[in-house]
Amino acid sequence: MSNPTVELTLPVMQDMELAATKTAEVIAKRMDLDGEKTDEISMALIEACINAFEHSKSKDNIFIQYIIDPEKLIIKVGDKGIGFDAEVVAIPKIVEKLNSDNKRGWGLQLMKELMDTVEFQSSEDGTTVTMTKNR
Amino acid sequence: MSNPTVELTLPVMQDMELAATKTAEVIAKRMDLDGEKTDEISMALIEACINAFEHSKSKDNIFIQYIIDPEKLIIKVGDKGIGFDAEVVAIPKIVEKLNSDNKRGWGLQLMKELMDTVEFQSSEDGTTVTMTKNR
Amino acid sequence: MSDFNIKVREEGDIIILETSGYLNNFGGDRVASICKQSISEGKRKLLINMENTKMVNSIGVSILIEVIEDLQGVNGTLGYYNVAPIIEKTFNIMGITNYSKIYTSEKAAIEALT
Amino acid sequence: MSDFNIKVREEGDIIILETSGYLNNFGGDRVASICKQSISEGKRKLLINMENTKMVNSIGVSILIEVIEDLQGVNGTLGYYNVAPIIEKTFNIMGITNYSKIYTSEKAAIEALT
Numbered sequence: 458m459s460n461p462t463v464e465l466t467l468p469v470m471q472d473m474e475l476a477a478t479k480t481a482e483v484i485a486k487r488m489d490l491d492g493e494k495t496d497e498i499s500m501a502l503i504e505a506c507i508n509a510f511e512h513s514k515s516k517d518n519i520f521i522q523y524i525i526d527p528e529k530l531i532i533k534v535g536d537k538g539i540g541f542d543a544e545v546v547a548i549p550k551i552v553e554k555l556n557s558d559n560k561r562g563w564g565l566q567l568m569k570e571l572m573d574t575v576e577f578q579s580s581e582d583g584t585t586v587t588m589t590k591n592r
Numbered sequence: 593m594s595n596p597t598v599e600l601t602l603p604v605m606q607d608m609e610l611a612a613t614k615t616a617e618v619i620a621k622r623m624d625l626d627g628e629k630t631d632e633i634s635m636a637l638i639e640a641c642i643n644a645f646e647h648s649k650s651k652d653n654i655f656i657q658y659i660i661d662p663e664k665l666i667i668k669v670g671d672k673g674i675g676f677d678a679e680v681v682a683i684p685k686i687v688e689k690l691n692s693d694n695k696r697g698w699g700l701q702l703m704k705e706l707m708d709t710v711e712f713q714s715s716e717d718g719t720t721v722t723m724t725k726n727r
Numbered sequence: 728m729s730d731f732n733i734k735v736r737e738e739g740d741i742i743i744l745e746t747s748g749y750l751n752n753f754g755g756d757r758v759a760s761i762c763k764q765s766i767s768e769g770k771r772k773l774l775i776n777m778e779n780t781k782m783v784n785s786i787g788v789s790i791l792i793e794v795i796e797d798l799q800g801v802n803g804t805l806g807y808y809n810v811a812p813i814i815e816k817t818f819n820i821m822g823i824t825n826y827s828k829i830y831t832s833e834k835a836a837i838e839a840l841t
Numbered sequence: 842m843s844d845f846n847i848k849v850r851e852e853g854d855i856i857i858l859e860t861s862g863y864l865n866n867f868g869g870d871r872v873a874s875i876c877k878q879s880i881s882e883g884k885r886k887l888l889i890n891m892e893n894t895k896m897v898n899s900i901g902v903s904i905l906i907e908v909i910e911d912l913q914g915v916n917g918t919l920g921y922y923n924v925a926p927i928i929e930k931t932f933n934i935m936g937i938t939n940y941s942k943i944y945t946s947e948k949a950a951i952e953a954l955t
């Protein structure tokens with residue numbers, strides 16, 4: 458049998474990423490993940506969602522999948538936007554951000570630090586981030 | 593432009609209806625609905641979801657749509673189950689439930705009391721409940 | 728797994744159940760079994776502190792009707808306090824507040840039962 | 842609409858911001874504008890009580906880097922207390938805890954700044 462999967466589609470709308478985190482919390486509780494892991498998932502998910510809302514430049518809904526694997530929670534966040542190359546995104550450093558005009562650029566870094574694996578699939582048809590958190 | 597819509601697909605799994613209520617809470621807050629209306633929506637949604645999980649007899653995922661209309665929140669809960677005729681479901685009465693073997697049968701009644709409108713579309717391919725809460 | 732829990736304590740001849748988490752079918756069964764146990768031990772006054780239960784479903788609540796029924800047979804009473812507004816509304820719609828009572832506080836509940 | 846709110850109060854020469862709700866881009870902007878206002882009025886010690894903020898995003902937090910920058914120019918300090926573990930972790934990953942400090946309580950924060 459395939460893994461139980463929750464799917465959530467969100468319109469581009471202020472704070473809608475919180476619906477994604479609330480859903481993650483219910484699933485994490487159901488999977489018996491501890492509070493720390495649950496919070497890390499929520500924070501990574503916020504970052505993935507706001508990127509899909511903002512950087513995709515798409516007005517289409519974003520699409521989230523939560524796959525409840527026996528070993529881990531797999532989360533995919535997809536948009537139908539312009540795409541990007543995650544390999545060329547610079548690793549942010551606080552010393553460089555101070556006295557720079559651009560203080561942002563922390564989302565990918567946070568996702569990588571907070572989740573067990575993070576992968577980007579991106580083309581000009583859109584981007585899908587796949588993140589996992591081991592049980 | 594069409595109304596912003598959130599979609600949620602849930603597997604048949606204990607307590608998954610809470611993901612539906614958490615999503616509803618985020619949307620209700622975004623719509624500036626008060627706490628009382630938000631709670632009423634959540635309770636009605638719990639009942640619609642547990643019916644879709646249990647009575648549909650289907651192992652397919654259930655499907656929830658939240659349509660953010662300028663005047664109201666429209667919620668649809670769909671299953672791919674056996675269907676039923678809501679017209680012939682008896683209105684439950686506590687005096688009759690006392691000393692009866694079947695204490696249950698409150699879901700439809702609660703939905704109707706808590707929401708502004710409730711409609712069932714049902715066939716042998718499944719059931720969709722459409723409920724609305726005015727702003 | 729479910730996040731539902733119950734603590735039980737006694738205040739004189741009153742049994743107080745303190746629930747926390749979602750009162751669904753499993754939660755309802757656990758409440759009912761503790762209540763039935765207490766009744767079989769001769770207790771007649773049961774109170775449920777619902778402060779940490781913010782959500783219920785109709786299956787969980789309908790199991791309380793069994794408890795009410797059992798108490799009717801022995802002239803006992805069931806009461807609740809710290810009930811969230813939506814749960815109070817649900818109890819009213821189902822009519823169980825005609826056969827069991829919501830109190831505004833533990834103090835009010837205990838006073839009424841003594 | 843957003844559920845973010847800030848209350849501001851003074852403890853001696855310390856300005857305390859008490860945030861509640863989700864610290865997103867809008868929340869960050871509001872925190873920054875109050876901080877900048879205080880700095881322009883000559884305040885040098887800023888504290889944020891984050892007890893009622895359980896969630897942040899990186900945009901909201903990155904706006905705090907502006908505040909740190911402004912304070913560096915005037916020899917001021919920024920601190921936080923009642924910080925949820927995930928927010929503390931986020932602050933650490935971003936490195937802002939190298940330039941501003943998380944205290945364990947209001948008391949500890951005020952003592953350190955006086």
Ligand SMILES: Nc1ncnc2c1ncn2[C@@H]1O[C@H](COP(=O)(O)OP(=O)(O)O)[C@@H](O)[C@H]1O
Pocket residue numbers: 504508509512513536538539540541546561562563564565566584899
């Ligand atoms: N879903 C996406 N679609 C297109 N570009 C993206 C997406 N996610 C991230 N990016 C690109 O990667 C960069 C870094 O993203 P991130 O680390 O989250 O920081 P920030 O969002 O603050 O810029 C963004 O500025 C953007 O150019």
Ligand SMILES: Nc1ncnc2c1ncn2[C@@H]1O[C@H](COP(=O)(O)OP(=O)(O)O)[C@@H](O)[C@H]1O
Pocket residue numbers: 639643644647648671673674675676681696697698699700701719785
């Ligand atoms: N989604 C559904 N699919 C099939 N039958 C349903 C559905 N929802 C409700 N029903 C039928 O309507 C009856 C009444 O439902 P309800 O009022 O929610 O009470 P209960 O769930 O406690 O039986 C159910 O017993 C069932 O026969």
